[in-house]
Amino acid sequence: MTDMSDMRGRFRTQIRDEVKSAALRQLAAGGAQALSINAIAKELGVSGPALYRYFAGRDELLTELILDAYQDLRAALSGAGSFVDAYRAWALAQPHRYRLLFAAPLPGYDAHADRLVAAAQELMNLLIPTLSPGPAPPPALSAALSAWAARRGIPDVDPAVALRAVELWSRVHGLVSLEIEGNFAAMGLDPGPLYSFQPRE
Amino acid sequence: MTDMSDMRGRFRTQIRDEVKSAALRQLAAGGAQALSINAIAKELGVSGPALYRYFAGRDELLTELILDAYQDLRAALSGAGSFVDAYRAWALAQPHRYRLLFAAPLPGYDAHADRLVAAAQELMNLLIPTLSPGPAPPPALSAALSAWAARRGIPDVDPAVALRAVELWSRVHGLVSLEIEGNFAAMGLDPGPLYSFQPRE
């Protein structure tokens, strides 16, 4: 396992990255349905089925793009001061990737679904430590929130904080997903103030 | 233009409806990307390009399904007592159609985009009359909201009401779109109480 021993492995991941990068380019240009293994191969100068040495198929490539996007979003959020602003900025800067996350282009419940939902859940781990408690949730919800936090490996979470995290996430997601589809622009509305109404801590 | 004069037209719309109904079935079964003109034709017993007499292509069929879904959602909301509950119920009952509305499967900004955004805007016309004013928006937002309301043909709208409508819509949309993708279920959470926190009037 020295530096030189896995030269092949390094070339391999390098090519995988090139494929993914070309895939993102196509995604940004033509949407999720425009992503084509064949077209990527042509763009990389290799011919057709060569890419199946690196990805089992189109679905696996898409799943990997989604997981990468989650990781990238997590990184952007963890380094930022404001969850709300960073979340919005990330989504507006690359709406095609945000769509990839929350407008799942994969066919119905398949083998990847669990990994994707799990990745989404990790966003909450980032959000919770930055929040102070809001109003206390009703008992049933409170218990469910505590159980969920314990299951996620953050056992001593005030349910009022967890509730605030869930609400904040869903509100910002609602605003962002309407914004990137142009709904506010169609109203002649600058949605900036709507984000400002959200709690920041 | 009597009843009998457009027999052909009636047959035509009847067949179009059958096609759309089969399309919805496929949509529910396999997601938007599984919708195939060819497969619909096979299901209807006709063979392949026959359907191009009725729809210019796959995109037009999809667009029409989206517009129908908007109309159906509007109908469900206009007859209901609670916007929040009716909106959620409609989305949960047919998540594939809700996804069709807000996770646009159409390629980038094409000719249909305007009609779709316009249809989304009409949801607001339903919501506004049911609401009482919330907090007053800041001046710039207030002006934009009034201008938008006037443009939509409902001129005497309190901007505080319009703001509440936009916020309520985006919050409920956020909750619904997370719920139908299974994010709350993955948390072991019943999201019902989260909807209850939203204003109802």
Next chain:
DNA sequence: AACTTACGTTAGAAGCTCTAACACGAGCAT
């Protein structure tokens, strides 16, 4: 020197959208 492994190639099956060309039947006009 022989073997294994990874990687590329071409051929091809099965599917899709969509166009082109042709066939048939019903309704209207001469």
Next chain:
DNA sequence: ATGCTCGTGTTAGAGCTTCTAACGTAAGTT
């Protein structure tokens, strides 16, 4: 009655896609 037009169906086929199968080749290992 004869003929024309129009709407609707058909098959053939181009061009795209995913993905499998079989083959060649070059590089590293034993």
